[in-house]
Amino acid sequence: SQQGEEDPQALSIQEGENATMNCSYKTSINNLQWYRQNSGRGLVHLILIRSNEREKHSGRLRVTLDTSKKSSSLLITASRAADTASYFCATGVIGGGKLIFGQGTELSVKP
Amino acid sequence: DSGVTQTPKHLITATGQRVTLRCSPRSGDLSVYWYQQSLDQGLQFLIQYYNGEERAKGNILERFSAQQFPDLHSELNLSSLELGDSALYFCASSALGGEQFFGPGTRLTVL
DSSP: OOOOEEEOSEEEEETTSOEEEEEEOSSOEEEEEEEEESTTOOEEEEEEEETTOSEEEETTEEEEEETTTTEEEEEEOSOOGGGOEEEEEEEEETTSOOEEEOOOEEEEEEO | OOSOEEEOSEEEEOTTOOEEEEEEOOTTOOEEEEEEEETTTEEEEEEEEETTEEEEEOSOOTTEEEEEOTTSOEEEEEOSOOGGGOEEEEEEEESTTSOOEEOOOEEEEEO
């Protein structure tokens, strides 16, 4: 079963705009990871944020984590057409290594 | 390139058959995970191995089994295949508790 929900399910923006995707989850976590998937291909790891961290940056990506609200957000700044993909959050559960995925946000960046 | 390899890329077979999917983890990673991605269920965790031992089990059917060999590669065996088993099967590897890096997946089509 899915751990949480991602919002929105689909997002369409223009190149250069920022894209924000949100993820909510249900149980306590060890970490939260974000992935990108292009058209049913492989999952590319973007960033991992641990439960004791609140914010993390990687290039044009900014991830926040609010464990009190059981939510996370992924911000992609200055988006490019190449950012068009599905984005998934995945929670790493305490005491185990498995990831529980959300249903994903489909991002479309128009040139 | 994540460093995780999976073979084959595509597999087409008939109902009732048995197939084996193979995964080689990134160098140095002891943990291997298997996930299934389908349109109706999304990304689901199947099973985890750590250094040859089963570590965690998800919603893996009894018709499915896996193992991790001494050289750390892993195989997922799917038997008595049904139409509903058609999906993308991903392998991922990690150092324990860290980022999980995914292979390109095996697309299984059961006719």
